[in-house]
Amino acid sequence: MAEVKLFGNWASPFSCRVEVALKLKGVEYEFINEDVQNYKSPLLLKYNPVHKKVPVLVHNGKPISESLVILEYIDETWETGPSLLPKDPYERALVRFWTKFFDEKCLPALWNGCWSVGEEQEKAKEESTELLKILEGTLSDKKFFGGDTIGMVDIVANFISYWLIILQELVGFQVYTKEKFPKLGEWMDDYLNCNIIKENLPPKEKLTAIFRARFEAAAVTK
Structure with a gap:
């Protein structure tokens, strides 16, 4: 085994x-x-x-x-379970593109926005908003980024479905709302309602406590 x-x-x-x-x-x-x-x-x-x-x-x-x-x-x-990437070479290339887009563009902007202040935060907010608009358009009429089932892009984009929401509440960096990004909101609901996803999310209270401690420590050093 x-x-x-x-x-x-x-x-x-x-x-x-x-x-x-x-x-x-x-x-x-x-x-x-x-x-x-x-x-x-x-x-x-x-x-x-x-x-x-x-x-x-x-x-x-x-x-x-x-x-x-x-x-x-x-x-x-492992061939068991659903495929995370499509078999078609072009579709696989698209998945790699969007995962890199999220890790190299979206995640840094969102993370920086949550931990910055003043003018730097406003700049990060503008950049983050534009990036979320791109993701919103990518979803179009799809349930998940790859279609009808959870795939690699959805798994990679997990930060915006859970961690970002917690950080927004904690630090007041309101870049995402369901009103501004309804397709992303629907995607989040569908993604988080999957049992495997729910079972593997860190406890909200525990994660909030860690972020709060880091935020307070960062404020002291500024």
């Missing part, structure tokens, strides 16, 4: 991506929680010496790093 271990962090949307993919595929695994803010275990440093961060999937002793790479590996390795 294959040995599968996931080095992650319970609060990380990147770790959550991998857990959701494993659950959708029906893969049994051991989760090793890493408190990366305070301590990085020797095993984590051994398995990911380049970036020294989570998530890291270890399959039969062989480590795979970076969540986007891990998701593709999971989809190609």
